Amino acid sequence: MDWREAGVLRRVLLRALNGNQALILLRASKSLNRSLTSLLRDISADHGVPLSTLKLNAKILRELGLLDYDRGQRPVRLTSAGRKVVEILSHEGDPLTGHVYSLASRLGPGHLHSSLTCLQILKAVFSIKRDSDVVVLSKGHAAPALYSILLERGCVSEEDLRGAGEPDSRLQAHPEAGLPEVLVSTGSLGQGLSIANGVAIAARIDGLDRRVFVVLGDGELDEGQVWEAAATASAHGLSSVVAVVDRNGTQLSGSTEEVKPKEPLRARWAAFGWEVVETSGPVRSALEEAVRRAESSGRPAVVIVHTGGESGAGAS
Amino acid sequence: MLGPLESFREGFGAALADAGEAFSDLVVVDADMSNSTRTVDFARRFPERFIQVGISEQDAVSTAAGLAAAGKIPVFASFAMFLLRAWEQVRNTVARDRLNVKLVGTHSGFSDHLDGSSHQCLEDLALMRVLPNFTVVAPADVTSTRELLFQAIELRGPVYMRIGRDNAPRVYGRGAGLALGRAEVLRDGSDVTIAACGVAVWLALAAAEELSRRGVEARVLDVHTLKPMDEGAVLKAASETSGIVTVEEHSVLGGLGGAIAEVLAERMPTRVIRIGVRDAFGRTSRDYRRLLEIYGLTPESVVRAAEAVAHAPD
Numbered sequence: 001m002d003w004r005e006a007g008v009l010r011r012v013l014l015r016a017l018n019g020n021q022a023l024i025l026l027r028a029s030k031s032l033n034r035s036l037t038s039l040l041r042d043i044s045a046d047h048g049v050p051l052s053t054l055k056l057n058a059k060i061l062r063e064l065g066l067l068d069y070d071r072g073q074r075p076v077r078l079t080s081a082g083r084k085v086v087e088i089l090s091h092e093g094d095p096l097t098g099h100v101y102s103l104a105s106r107l108g109p110g111h112l113h114s115s116l117t118c119l120q121i122l123k124a125v126f127s128i129k130r131d132s133d134v135v136v137l138s139k140g141h142a143a144p145a146l147y148s149i150l151l152e153r154g155c156v157s158e159e160d161l162r163g164a165g166e167p168d169s170r171l172q173a174h175p176e177a178g179l180p181e182v183l184v185s186t187g188s189l190g191q192g193l194s195i196a197n198g199v200a201i202a203a204r205i206d207g208l209d210r211r212v213f214v215v216l217g218d219g220e221l222d223e224g225q226v227w228e229a230a231a232t233a234s235a236h237g238l239s240s241v242v243a244v245v246d247r248n249g250t251q252l253s254g255s256t257e258e259v260k261p262k263e264p265l266r267a268r269w270a271a272f273g274w275e276v277v278e279t280s281g282p283v284r285s286a287l288e289e290a291v292r293r294a295e296s297s298g299r300p301a302v303v304i305v306h307t308g309g310e311s312g313a314g315a316s
Numbered sequence: 317m318l319g320p321l322e323s324f325r326e327g328f329g330a331a332l333a334d335a336g337e338a339f340s341d342l343v344v345v346d347a348d349m350s351n352s353t354r355t356v357d358f359a360r361r362f363p364e365r366f367i368q369v370g371i372s373e374q375d376a377v378s379t380a381a382g383l384a385a386a387g388k389i390p391v392f393a394s395f396a397m398f399l400l401r402a403w404e405q406v407r408n409t410v411a412r413d414r415l416n417v418k419l420v421g422t423h424s425g426f427s428d429h430l431d432g433s434s435h436q437c438l439e440d441l442a443l444m445r446v447l448p449n450f451t452v453v454a455p456a457d458v459t460s461t462r463e464l465l466f467q468a469i470e471l472r473g474p475v476y477m478r479i480g481r482d483n484a485p486r487v488y489g490r491g492a493g494l495a496l497g498r499a500e501v502l503r504d505g506s507d508v509t510i511a512a513c514g515v516a517v518w519l520a521l522a523a524a525e526e527l528s529r530r531g532v533e534a535r536v537l538d539v540h541t542l543k544p545m546d547e548g549a550v551l552k553a554a555s556e557t558s559g560i561v562t563v564e565e566h567s568v569l570g571g572l573g574g575a576i577a578e579v580l581a582e583r584m585p586t587r588v589i590r591i592g593v594r595d596a597f598g599r600t601s602r603d604y605r606r607l608l609e610i611y612g613l614t615p616e617s618v619v620r621a622a623e624a625v626a627h628a629p630d
Contacts, residue, residue: 134386177385177413184385184415188408191378195409198382198390201367205343205388225405228372232379235370 007308009088011113011250019105019112020049020057022089026098028067028078029086036069036076047102048162094119096148099161103144106165107173110252111141114217117248117307118142122149124283125213125244126181128291132210134183134199138192139217139246140174146182147171155180190223192216193243197229200238211291215244218262219251227272233300234273241300242290243274244283248308269302280306323482324515325422327458329354331465332391336362339469343367343383345392347376353393353422377402377410377419384415389469395428396421396437396478403443410474411447418468419444420477424454425515425565426607427480432600438593441513442570444476445543452543453496454478454564454572456517459488460540467496478514480565483604485518487538497541499549505533508626509553510618512563513539513572516591519608520563523618530619532626542575550579559587559625563618565608568592587628589621 014022027043040054058076061067066082069075078086090097100119104112122145125135137146147164150156156171156179164171170179174187184195196214203210220226233241245265253259262268269276275293279286286303294301336342336358343365350356350368359366367383369376373394380390392399399421410417421440428435444452453468453475455461461479468475487502494500502517503524512520517538524534535557537549553560560580562573573590580586593611601607608614 184381184409185413188404191374191381191405191409194375194378194405195382195385197375198379198384199386200382201379202343202383202386202388205365206386225372225374225378228369228375229378232369232372232375236367 006088007117007248010116011308013085013088014113018057019101019109020053021061022112023047023098023101023105024054024058024061025066025078025082025086026090026101028076029083031076033075039076046162047106049102049105096152099148099151100144103147103161103164107144108141111144113250114139114246114248115142115144118215118246119145119148120307121215121244121246121283121305122146124287125215126153127284128287129213130211132208134196134210134212135181136184136192136196136199136212136214137175137182137186138214139189139220140186142215142217142246143171143173143175146175150179150181153181189217189220190225193226193229193233196241196243197233197236197238200240201236203240211240211242213242213244215246217251218245218247218249218256218265219259221245221262222260230269230272230274237298238300239294239298242287242294243300243302244287245302245304247304247306250308265304269304273299275299275301276304277301278304278306320486321482322458322484322486324427324458324461324479324484325352325354325481327461327484328393328420328422328465328479329357331462333357333361335466335469336365338466339389341387341389342469343388343390345369345376345380345383345390347371347373347392347394347398349394352395353420355391355393373398374402374405377405377417380417381405381409381413381415384410384417385413389416389418391418391420391469393420393422395435396424396440397435400437400440400443407447411449414449414473416472416474418475418477420479422479423481424478425480426598426604426611427483427515429601429604429607433597436598438565438567438598440476440478441542441564441566441572442574445570445575449474450543451475451496451541452478453541454514455540456514456538457484457487459486459490459492460494460538463492463494464496464540471496480515484515487517487521494540497544497546499546500538500540501535501549502538503534503536505535506557507533508622509535509537509557509560510563510622511537511539511550511553511560511572511576513542514565516563516565516613519613519615519618522615523622526615526619527622530623532623534622539572539576542572545575545579547579547583550576551584554580554584554586558628559589561589561591561618561621561625563591563613565613566592568594587625589625591618591621
């Protein structure tokens with residue numbers, strides 16, 4: 001099963017399963033000889049989901065034939081179908097995936113898929129980000145992915161994650177300034193690229209060597225402001241701006257091409273004067289390629305990452 | 317009666333260029349309006365700190381937000397009406413993150429008289445006043461525009477400044493000594509108070525002169541800072557005079573009249589009459605003053621309201 005195929009199947013599965021159900025399956029796959037109650041108690045404590053909610057979802061999983069348990073002492077275990085589902089859900093085998101599931105269940109299950117597709121993008125971005133660089137998560141609803149990475153980087157604690165989404169938590173549903181690595185609050189779509197341009201222009205005035213990475217959703221590209229900003233970046237030759245589009249093929253009402261076509265996406269960015277790199281594989285090397293091309297051409301660069309298995313015209 | 321007329325935008329443009337000298341972090345963002353807003357003066361002197369984004373106000377505001385997040389002091393000036401196109405960007409980034417962005421809405425009120433209702437702006441004070449973290453300023457003339465602009469730049473945090481296009485009757489001499497957040501008592505009186513902002517301050521002063529001839533002494537307040545409101549000055553006026561007439565070249569909903577009524581209703585119920593535009597849009601007119609007459613923004617209507625307040629039985 002390749003990356004893209006897994007993406008399609010995961011999207012299908014996440015239309016059927018909610019975040020808590022996915023979380024229970026993932027945790028059950030890693031536990032040996034545990035009773036259901038003890039497993040759910042752990043999940044509840046780790047992720048702040050009420051035990052009663054988890055019990056209800058476990059029951060649904062059993063009815064679906066994915067989970068096997070009874071009220072006796074027999075340990076909870078995945079059925080063989082359940083194991084296949086887990087294989088798809090955690091295809092990248094990333095230990096952060098579990099945090100994304102639980103955060104999405106706390107912060108808005110509707111954003112789970114988008115956070116999962118964004119996780120590898122953000123990981124790659126943070127892997128090449130230097131201290132002086134800035135990351136703007138324009139698709140702020142992928143906060144679960146960002147927060148999971150902040151945990152990995154030691155910027156927030158597991159306790160922070162357990163309290164996410166509460167009024168007194170610094171982990172709000174969409175990222176807010178003041179968090180490490182969050183320069184500007186986001187959440188309303190279409191604004192991150194303009195903000196990134198502003199940061200890049202300031203750096204140019206100050207003579208700073210600073211790259212500005214901005215992560216956009218593909219549905220977000222419906223916003224006209226993105227294209228205002230795309231034109232501004234190329235007009236000003238902002239080669240320090242690297243945009244990454246999470247081309248997961250999905251927006252709120254359905255497939256991006258059904259809601260409002262984004263293709264030909266490569267040609268759109270190119271027409272606005274951008275260097276365009278496309279990938280459906282490893283993101284990091286595509287980012288490095290984009291940085292190289294931006295530096296040599298003096299133009300801004302965008303990486304279109306096919307994460308959701310859309311046909312992706314021109315994804316060669 | 318207007319006295320010597322100056323131009324708001326000329327005054328603003330010159331002051332901004334001088335501010336560029338004084339503040340090395342000051343940058344100016346433009347959405348293809350620099351000739352109209354006169355930020356072109358700044359652009360000529362500091363081309364490396366002038367950022368043209370073309371006709372895209374939303375992009376301009378968010379770019380300014382990025383510049384501020386990176387430590388600059390961005391000024392974005394546009395027609396007040398078109399700046400409001402980016403209200404959501406202002407709200408969600410500039411206000412929410414308390415970014416050091418200075419927004420200047422020019423051509424406000426009826427001042428863009430010839431362009432008609434699409435360009436005139438009678439809603440900006442209400443829409444900006446409702447935003448947390450924002451300071452909202454409406455200077456009365458060119459001198460106060462310069463003084464308050466410098467103070468707005470020195471203030472750390474978002475500011476909205478509203479000015480007109482031209483037609484700025486002189487209210488202050490050189491060096492008015494204004495302070496952001498402090499209402500200015502331009503004329504003392506104990507019968508009635510007239511509180512005004514922006515270009516309506518001259519209306520208040522003209523009305524006060526006429527009232528004086530009729531034996532009514534009006535206190536005139538220039539409430540150039542609508543937010544934070546100088547509640548002390550408002551409460552003092554309410555307790556020392558028989559009531560307050562507010563005057564603004566703006567809707568009576570949510571602007572100066574609304575702000576003062578909010579303060580008084582809670583803390584000192586007082587008779588208030590709001591002079592302004594009554595829930596309407598503007599019109600094209602080749603003569604600015606003709607529009608003021610049509611919408612009741614005249615010294616006469618202020619006099620009538622002030623007399624009604626001053627002579628009302630307790």
